[in-house]
Amino acid sequence: MSVLVNKDSKIIVQGFTGSEGTFHASQMIEYGTNIVGGVTPGKGGQTHLEKPVFNTVLEAVNEVGADTTIIFVPPAFAADAIMEAADAGIKVIITITEGIPVADMIIASNYIKNKNCRLIGPNCPGVITPEEAKVGIMPGFVFKKGKVGIVSKSGTLTYEAADQVVKQGLGITTAIGIGGDPIIGTTTKEAVELLINDPETEAVVMIGEIGGQLEADAANWYKSSGSNKPVVGFIAGETAPAGRTMGHAGAIVGGSDDTAQAKKKIMRSCGIHVVDSPAEIGKKIAEVLA
Amino acid sequence: MNLHEYQGKEILSSFGVRIQRGIVAQNANEAVAAAKQLTSETGTTWHVIKAQVHAGGRGKGGGVKLAKNLKEVEELAGQIIGMNLITPQTSAEGKKVHQVLIAEDVYYPGESETSEFYMSVLLNRATGRNMIMYSTEGGMDIETVAEETPDLIFTEEIDPTVGLMPFQARRVAFNLGLSGLAFKEMTKFVSALYTAYVKSDSSLFEINPVLKTSDDKIMAVDAKVTIDDNALYRHKNYVDLRDVREESAIEVEAGELGLNYVDLDGNVGCMVNGAGLAMATMDLIKQAGGEPANFLDVGGTADAARVEAAFKIILKDPAVKAILINIFGGIVRCDRVAQGVIDAYKNMGNINVPIIVRLQGTNADIAKQLIDNSGLDVMSATEFQEAADKVQQVLG
Numbered sequence: 001m002s003v004l005v006n007k008d009s010k011i012i013v014q015g016f017t018g019s020e021g022t023f024h025a026s027q028m029i030e031y032g033t034n035i036v037g038g039v040t041p042g043k044g045g046q047t048h049l050e051k052p053v054f055n056t057v058l059e060a061v062n063e064v065g066a067d068t069t070i071i072f073v074p075p076a077f078a079a080d081a082i083m084e085a086a087d088a089g090i091k092v093i094i095t096i097t098e099g100i101p102v103a104d105m106i107i108a109s110n111y112i113k114n115k116n117c118r119l120i121g122p123n124c125p126g127v128i129t130p131e132e133a134k135v136g137i138m139p140g141f142v143f144k145k146g147k148v149g150i151v152s153k154s155g156t157l158t159y160e161a162a163d164q165v166v167k168q169g170l171g172i173t174t175a176i177g178i179g180g181d182p183i184i185g186t187t188t189k190e191a192v193e194l195l196i197n198d199p200e201t202e203a204v205v206m207i208g209e210i211g212g213q214l215e216a217d218a219a220n221w222y223k224s225s226g227s228n229k230p231v232v233g234f235i236a237g238e239t240a241p242a243g244r245t246m247g248h249a250g251a252i253v254g255g256s257d258d259t260a261q262a263k264k265k266i267m268r269s270c271g272i273h274v275v276d277s278p279a280e281i282g283k284k285i286a287e288v289l290a
Numbered sequence: 291m292n293l294h295e296y297q298g299k300e301i302l303s304s305f306g307v308r309i310q311r312g313i314v315a316q317n318a319n320e321a322v323a324a325a326k327q328l329t330s331e332t333g334t335t336w337h338v339i340k341a342q343v344h345a346g347g348r349g350k351g352g353g354v355k356l357a358k359n360l361k362e363v364e365e366l367a368g369q370i371i372g373m374n375l376i377t378p379q380t381s382a383e384g385k386k387v388h389q390v391l392i393a394e395d396v397y398y399p400g401e402s403e404t405s406e407f408y409m410s411v412l413l414n415r416a417t418g419r420n421m422i423m424y425s426t427e428g429g430m431d432i433e434t435v436a437e438e439t440p441d442l443i444f445t446e447e448i449d450p451t452v453g454l455m456p457f458q459a460r461r462v463a464f465n466l467g468l469s470g471l472a473f474k475e476m477t478k479f480v481s482a483l484y485t486a487y488v489k490s491d492s493s494l495f496e497i498n499p500v501l502k503t504s505d506d507k508i509m510a511v512d513a514k515v516t517i518d519d520n521a522l523y524r525h526k527n528y529v530d531l532r533d534v535r536e537e538s539a540i541e542v543e544a545g546e547l548g549l550n551y552v553d554l555d556g557n558v559g560c561m562v563n564g565a566g567l568a569m570a571t572m573d574l575i576k577q578a579g580g581e582p583a584n585f586l587d588v589g590g591t592a593d594a595a596r597v598e599a600a601f602k603i604i605l606k607d608p609a610v611k612a613i614l615i616n617i618f619g620g621i622v623r624c625d626r627v628a629q630g631v632i633d634a635y636k637n638m639g640n641i642n643v644p645i646i647v648r649l650q651g652t653n654a655d656i657a658k659q660l661i662d663n664s665g666l667d668v669m670s671a672t673e674f675q676e677a678a679d680k681v682q683q684v685l686g
Binding site: 027075076099100101102103104105106107109110137138139141142152153154155156157158159160163164180182183207209210212213217234236237238239240241260276277278279280 | 413415416418419420449450451488491493518520521523524552554556562563564565566567569570571572573574575576577581582585618619620621650651652673674675678
């Protein structure tokens with residue numbers, strides 16, 4: 001078992017023939033990911049990286065049974081690509097694109113609410129289930145198969161955490177990069193819940209950062225779930241200056257849960273094993289699994 | 291992108307939001323001309339001189355003054371322009387004032403009392419929807435209101451499929467205790483404000499205060515407007531509104547070099563790929579007994595040119611006693627980054643602070659050899675903790 005993506009996922013790439021799409025699609029194929037085709041409007045009927053290109057997502061669903069997509073479409077068109085995928089019946093929509101206008105994401109996230117799909121990202125490194133499917137831009141070799149699930153807002157910090165876990169002789173069930181934008185499809189809580197409910201996952205690493213309340217929500221859910229699977233947490237940005245990225249009125253909504261200190265406090269009170277140093281994630285996971 | 295009050299008000303006004311009228315002036319002479327023009331257009335005899343800087347709490351620092359005649363306009367504008375305005379939101383040195391807004395006096399006496407409200411429009415991250423947040427307690431620091439009297443803060447969340455509904459605009463006016471003409475004016479004000487927010491692709495509007503005048507008009511007396519940078523591509527006319535004088539010079543320079551850089555007060559510089567890892571690296575520096583001197587995300591391509599640019603930016607800060615480079619090589623290969631560091635170091639020639647390079651991921655071993663054999667005064671590390679220990683070591 002694993003979550004979100006596995007060897008049977010039928011994956012398409014939106015923005016397939018662009019430079020980003022081409023580069024990462026070939027990396028994913030090399031990893032062994034089951035890429036069944038791609039979508040670039042106007043290039044339908046062509047073959048790219050030995051896979052069929054479709055004009056629309058719906059065609060890809062009908063003709064090759066696509067159920068998962070990874071989006072590399074430029075920011076101005078990315079929200080539309082997300083909605084197209086949801087409309088076509090894609091179940092897992094992984095959006096790598098960084099820099100989508102917030103107004104576009106408000107519309108897209110509202111549009112997909114009543115569709116039977118899950119959005120991961122945007123502005124995320126993607127999802128990887130080692131030895132089965134790499135649906136993202138992460139370096140595949142860092143992630144060895146095992147029993148630890150990872151949830152993270154950031155790209156390179158996810159690789160760092162995975163590397164530390166692997167160096168403890170452990171491995172990863174699925175690593176989920178949920179993205180660092182203000183509006184993301186899958187929250188920390190939802191990703192942690194998926195992993196806690198996965199029979200193969202025995203422990204979870206949860207990496208957050210300053211801003212918003214996602215980690216506090218996840219921590220509260222974890223406590224109320226009564227799960228006995230250990231969670232190790234880290235929040236980046238203890239030394240980040242206040243008010244640099246958040247608007248004045250925004251700080252009021254986030255309230256006291258916004259800072260790294262406050263988030264860590266809530267996580268500790270909910271039974272999460274919080275580390276203050278990012279160098280101790282791997283050590284802590286080995287300790288709680290020992 | 292943050293805007294000045296006068297720029298924000300121009301945007302509001304372009305969408306039919308009533309504003310306190312004003313004219314921006316760069317010097318005392320322009321201020322007097324602006325005051326004369328406002329008098330002829332609005333009949334106002336008093337004027338408010340308002341410093342235009344990107345910081346709240348301007349009144350508390352002496353950046354907002356009432357002038358009762360043209361002589362006072364000239365004097366006060368002359369005092370405020372050029373001053374270093376210190377407010378609760380600026381650093382201790384304050385912010386230099388380059389221009390003032392000469393605004394009409396809107397607190398004139400009349401049939402009813404004036405009252406001040408607070409209103410902002412922003413994203414509710416928890417629901418992924420915009421909301422209007424408002425309060426009867428205008429003119430005050432809203433965080434104080436939230437702490438002391440949270441029941442006086444109201445919100446209206448907007449359904450994106452239909453936008454702000456008339457019943458919501460009415461509820462705002464009711465909750466603010468308005469009736470008669472003022473009630474009607476408020477519903478119009480709120481609707482226009484929300485339209486302006488959406489059409490301008492803003493990520494924050496904060497109007498504090500919203501004023502009910504003595505003749506029951508509703509208007510924005512101040513405006514804090516932040517435009518979503520990611521949406522600027524579809525608002526070419528807003529691009530020129532950026533005032534780089536309001537930003538840190540070194541951050542502007544770093545931005546021009548394509549580096550995401552935030553200047554901080556510490557003694558250990560850092561250069562990292564990825565924002566999350568960059569924040570974690572700052573935290574690690576602190577754990578090792580130092581203080582981060584900056585946040586710097588070099589992005590996906592850490593080649594010699596980029597590393598050199600980053601070195602130059604970091605070394606402009608005389609407080610920097612060491613530099614930690616932390617790169618997790620995924621798609622970017624560590625040996626290429628290492629070569630970039632070596633080339634940049636040789637090109638610079640005069641780096642006199644210790645450098646610790648931690649490269650992990652693709653080809654990390656080759657990278658370490660390259661660094662160790664370079665003959666340069668650069669320490670290499672592969673593990674995160676090892677990097678922290680070396681920082682501690684060089685700080686003594």
